[in-house]
Amino acid sequence: MSRKIYMILSVLLIAAFAISACAPQATAAPDRPAATDAPAQPAATDAPVATEAPTEKVTITWWHISTADEHKAVWQKMADDYMAAHPNVNIEITVLENEAFKTKLTTVMQSGEPPDIFQSWGGGVMNEYANAGLLKDITADLDADGGAWRNTFAPGALGVYAYKGENYGVPWDMGMIGFWYNKELFAKAGIAAPPTTWTELLEDVKALKAAGITPIALGEGDKWPGMHMWAYLVTRLGGKANFEGALLRTGSFTDAPFVEAGNKLQELIALEPFQDGFLGATYGDEATAMGNGKAAMELMGQWAPAVEKDNSEDKKGIGDNLGWFPFPMVEGGAGDPGDAVGGGNGFAIGKNASPEAIDFVKYLTTAGAQQALVKINVAIPVVKGGEVGMSDPLMITLQQSLAQAKYFQLYYDQALPPAMGSVINDSVQGIFAGTLTPEQAAQAIEDAAKQELK
Amino acid sequence: MQSLPAIPNILKLKKGTGSPRNFRDNLIIFLFLLPAIILFLLFVVYPIFQSIYYSLFNWKGFGPAVDFVGLENFKNIIKDKVFLIALRNGFLIIALSLFVQLPLSLMLAVLVGRDLPGRVFFRMIFFMPYVLSEVIAALMWLFILNPDPERGFINAILILLPGVKAQAWLGNTDIVLISVFAALTWKYFGYHMLLFLTGLQNIPQEVEEAGRIDGANTFQNFFYITLPLLASTIRTSVYISVLGSLQQFILVWIMTKGGPVNASETMATYMYRFGFVRFQLGYGSAVAIYMFLICLVFSLFYQRLTRQPDYLTGI
Numbered sequence: 001m002s003r004k005i006y007m008i009l010s011v012l013l014i015a016a017f018a019i020s021a022c023a024p025q026a027t028a029a030p031d032r033p034a035a036t037d038a039p040a041q042p043a044a045t046d047a048p049v050a051t052e053a054p055t056e057k058v059t060i061t062w063w064h065i066s067t068a069d070e071h072k073a074v075w076q077k078m079a080d081d082y083m084a085a086h087p088n089v090n091i092e093i094t095v096l097e098n099e100a101f102k103t104k105l106t107t108v109m110q111s112g113e114p115p116d117i118f119q120s121w122g123g124g125v126m127n128e129y130a131n132a133g134l135l136k137d138i139t140a141d142l143d144a145d146g147g148a149w150r151n152t153f154a155p156g157a158l159g160v161y162a163y164k165g166e167n168y169g170v171p172w173d174m175g176m177i178g179f180w181y182n183k184e185l186f187a188k189a190g191i192a193a194p195p196t197t198w199t200e201l202l203e204d205v206k207a208l209k210a211a212g213i214t215p216i217a218l219g220e221g222d223k224w225p226g227m228h229m230w231a232y233l234v235t236r237l238g239g240k241a242n243f244e245g246a247l248l249r250t251g252s253f254t255d256a257p258f259v260e261a262g263n264k265l266q267e268l269i270a271l272e273p274f275q276d277g278f279l280g281a282t283y284g285d286e287a288t289a290m291g292n293g294k295a296a297m298e299l300m301g302q303w304a305p306a307v308e309k310d311n312s313e314d315k316k317g318i319g320d321n322l323g324w325f326p327f328p329m330v331e332g333g334a335g336d337p338g339d340a341v342g343g344g345n346g347f348a349i350g351k352n353a354s355p356e357a358i359d360f361v362k363y364l365t366t367a368g369a370q371q372a373l374v375k376i377n378v379a380i381p382v383v384k385g386g387e388v389g390m391s392d393p394l395m396i397t398l399q400q401s402l403a404q405a406k407y408f409q410l411y412y413d414q415a416l417p418p419a420m421g422s423v424i425n426d427s428v429q430g431i432f433a434g435t436l437t438p439e440q441a442a443q444a445i446e447d448a449a450k451q452e453l454k
Numbered sequence: 455m456q457s458l459p460a461i462p463n464i465l466k467l468k469k470g471t472g473s474p475r476n477f478r479d480n481l482i483i484f485l486f487l488l489p490a491i492i493l494f495l496l497f498v499v500y501p502i503f504q505s506i507y508y509s510l511f512n513w514k515g516f517g518p519a520v521d522f523v524g525l526e527n528f529k530n531i532i533k534d535k536v537f538l539i540a541l542r543n544g545f546l547i548i549a550l551s552l553f554v555q556l557p558l559s560l561m562l563a564v565l566v567g568r569d570l571p572g573r574v575f576f577r578m579i580f581f582m583p584y585v586l587s588e589v590i591a592a593l594m595w596l597f598i599l600n601p602d603p604e605r606g607f608i609n610a611i612l613i614l615l616p617g618v619k620a621q622a623w624l625g626n627t628d629i630v631l632i633s634v635f636a637a638l639t640w641k642y643f644g645y646h647m648l649l650f651l652t653g654l655q656n657i658p659q660e661v662e663e664a665g666r667i668d669g670a671n672t673f674q675n676f677f678y679i680t681l682p683l684l685a686s687t688i689r690t691s692v693y694i695s696v697l698g699s700l701q702q703f704i705l706v707w708i709m710t711k712g713g714p715v716n717a718s719e720t721m722a723t724y725m726y727r728f729g730f731v732r733f734q735l736g737y738g739s740a741v742a743i744y745m746f747l748i749c750l751v752f753s754l755f756y757q758r759l760t761r762q763p764d765y766l767t768g769i
Contacts, residue, residue: 106731107730110515110516133516221624221710221711221713223713275602276602276625277601277622277625277626278622279622279714279715280623280625280710280713280714281601281625294602419732419734422727422731422732426715426716429713429714433714
């Protein structure tokens with residue numbers, strides 16, 4: 001009797017062994033070959049999908065970071081409408097908060113399983129993914145029918161999503177960073193007009209402080225909000241030639257404008273213009289302070305009004321009291337006062353995306369879809385005809401400033417490789433905290449550049 | 455003490471070899487262990503070797519690792535000031551845990567272990583933070599420590615006191631580590647309290663009673679009887695606490711991301727930053743190897759140091 005039990009147990013265990021021994025091979029094996037093969041022969045893997053797909057049910061995975069209620073609802077409606085028109089398509093949406101998105105995306109990318117459609121800012125990070133064969137080249141789709149899709153886009157915006165001449169994504173928004181300010185608080189401090197020079201900005205900060213108002217809201221715990229301030233100073237001081245020199249390695253990130261930007265930033269920091277605890281605050285805290293009328297200005301991109309609204313207590317923000325002015329010119333700087341630092345939002349296409357996913361992205365970037373976004377003020381349109389119905393005066397001002405910019409600088413933390421972007425963010429935070437001198441920060445960035453920009 | 459003579463017998467049984475009966479026993483033991491061993495090898499041992507392999511490369515985490523750099527990553531890590539800050543913070547958290555968190559837990563365990571009225575209620579309350587997920591605990595503390603007195607609970611109370619100003623608990627490089635440690639203590643003291651409670655329950659009442667009859671006061675009773683008899687529990691607690699401190703990640707990452715300017719960096723957040731934010735997985739793997747070695751050395755050293763078998767000190 002007992003012998004039989006032993007026998008059965010042994011057989012079971014051997015079976016368990018066999019199964020568990022098989023499992024690792026099944027999971028571990030495709031990991032590496034897939035990643036190595038994909039870039040080499042993309043055509044071979046694409047072809048069968050294209051022929052089989054239309055007859056079958058297709059699921060599209062879509063990750064976006066538009067957490068504001070109104071915006072989220074617009075995306076959801078577009079997905080619902082598309083699914084209604086294409087019953088064989090099922091769209092699975094994952095909404096993620098900005099920082100959480102970056103983390104989660106990195107993880108799925110490293111396991112080689114990107115979502116079909118996901119938020120992207122183009123530039124260095126996207127290039128990294130494209131280089132690893134994790135994205136789908138959609139150049140052919142853009143050029144189909146004599147470039148019918150391609151020609152709808154503003155070329156500059158589309159270019160941000162191209163790497164070595166091939167497009168791996170498309171934009172749905174392109175804007176610039178500038179100062180959003182609270183007109184009421186400016187008036188209270190006796191400031192007649194928004195500042196146009198760095199010196200005026202410093203004077204206004206002093207006036208606001210004297211009136212007991214927090215001049216600038218800043219979420220420096222997230223690092224990138226403060227980094228933009230430094231980047232803008234570099235752009236104003238050095239202009240196009242300076243940054244391109246450093247990027248192409250004919251110059252260096254220790255060149256005068258990069259250091260001088262740190263010095264200028266220190267002038268501002270010395271006035272203590274930020275809310276208490278700004279070093280540990282998040283961008284959410286920054287938007288909350290602005291939305292609740294607790295701070296007079298913030299330096300932020302075109303999405304700021306929507307986020308301020310969503311983060312404010314009454315979900316209305318500061319309404320008509322909100323104003324916008326471009327980053328002031330810096331006296332003696334080589335950059336043109338009209339030069340813009342900015343960027344936008346777009347969708348990158350994962351390597352496993354089906355033709356339906358690409359078709360859906362096409363739908364997301366139609367003029368009609370753009371108008372829906374414009375209507376709720378969450379995007380500066382990049383598609384011709386998208387600007388119809390653009391009524392918000394601030395957005396129009398911002399769009400015009402952008403159109404007039406002679407030189408457009410994509411956000412540093414997106415234009416450069418991720419390792420460098422991260423070093424810039426960390427180093428500039430060091431300037432804000434007073435633990436790094438402008439020279440040390442510039443040196444740290446240059447050290448990273450030596451590694452990354454070979 | 456009665457269990458002592460039984461031990462040599464067990465050893466003898468183990469040594470007896472050769473009989474078919476024992477061979478079959480061993481085979482069965484082996485077969486039963488097999489699934490666990492396979493899983494262990496697969497999910498613990500294999501990744502360790504994989505990390506060692508990747509730590510020798512300059513690798514971004516996508517595709518195969520090709521840029522072999524030898525021990526370059528390891529050299530750069532110990533030269534990096536931020537890693538040294540992370541290391542220092544790790545040891546600071548260990549010190550604070552051992553000298554603040556554990557004594558506090560022990561004190562509470564003694565309190566709620568006695569015939570205190572409502573002790574079951576307090577036990578439950580004290581243990582509750584441990585049941586919460588780390589993410590929720592971190593978010594809660596983010597709210598509690600908010601620098602704006604209108605939003606942060608602690609600052610709201612502080613400004614009611616005369617002459618006290620609101621503090622940027624997580625935005626000030628001097629106090630951020632203490633703030634994080636407060637959250638850590640709040641989260642884990644209940645767990646250690648529970649360990650101590652179990653330890654206390656294993657101490658026979660008679661021993662303490664005998665002490666009392668012999669004229670020992672409460673403090674003497676505690677320091678000369680209770681504490682020595684708790685030694686094995688304390689050893690476990692210290693061990694868990696040290697390893698937990700060295701690997702602390704979730705709470706720190708959510709509350710401060712290791713900031714501001716690395717003031718609350720731990721080895722785990724440092725590793726994560728390189729592996730998943732900067733896309734330098736080779737470098738991150740090398741950090742992981744350092745963490746592994748530090749934990750391993752501590753474990754071996756600690757076990758040697760406290761090798762005295764439990765049955766000689768405990769009852």
